[in-house]
Amino acid sequence: MKGLLIYAVLLLVFSGPAFAVVNINTATHAELEALQGIGPAKAKAIVEHREKNGMFASTESLIEVDGIGQGTMKQLESSITVGNIVDTETTAAMTKQ
Numbered sequence: 001m002k003g004l005l006i007y008a009v010l011l012l013v014f015s016g017p018a019f020a021v022v023n024i025n026t027a028t029h030a031e032l033e034a035l036q037g038i039g040p041a042k043a044k045a046i047v048e049h050r051e052k053n054g055m056f057a058s059t060e061s062l063i064e065v066d067g068i069g070q071g072t073m074k075q076l077e078s079s080i081t082v083g084n085i086v087d088t089e090t091t092a093a094m095t096k097q
Contacts, residue, residue: 023083024062025055037075042067056082 022031024046032043042065049065050056059080062068 021079021081024059024080025050025082035076035079037072042072058082 029043
């Protein structure tokens with residue numbers, strides 16, 4: 001029984017990163033592709049939209065990206081964030097230097 005408990009705890013510890021929320025304002029192409037329903041074409045479209053139009057104000061504004069519809073949004077709703085916009089913009093500016 002003790003072994004089963006240890007196994008369950010280890011399973012939870014090592015499965016944690018699989019449930020990480022992705023910040024769509026800072027995510028790389030590869031990080032976006034790791035999301036359910038996002039392949040190479042949609043990841044590229046998200047990055048290009050972000051570069052052209054700036055940061056996403058909300059997760060719901062992802063719907064403005066070509067190829068992202070209601071079905072994709074439903075799949076992503078618990079997996080994405082825009083983070084704190086001020087902190088995100090600061091981080092983005094620092095990485096461009």
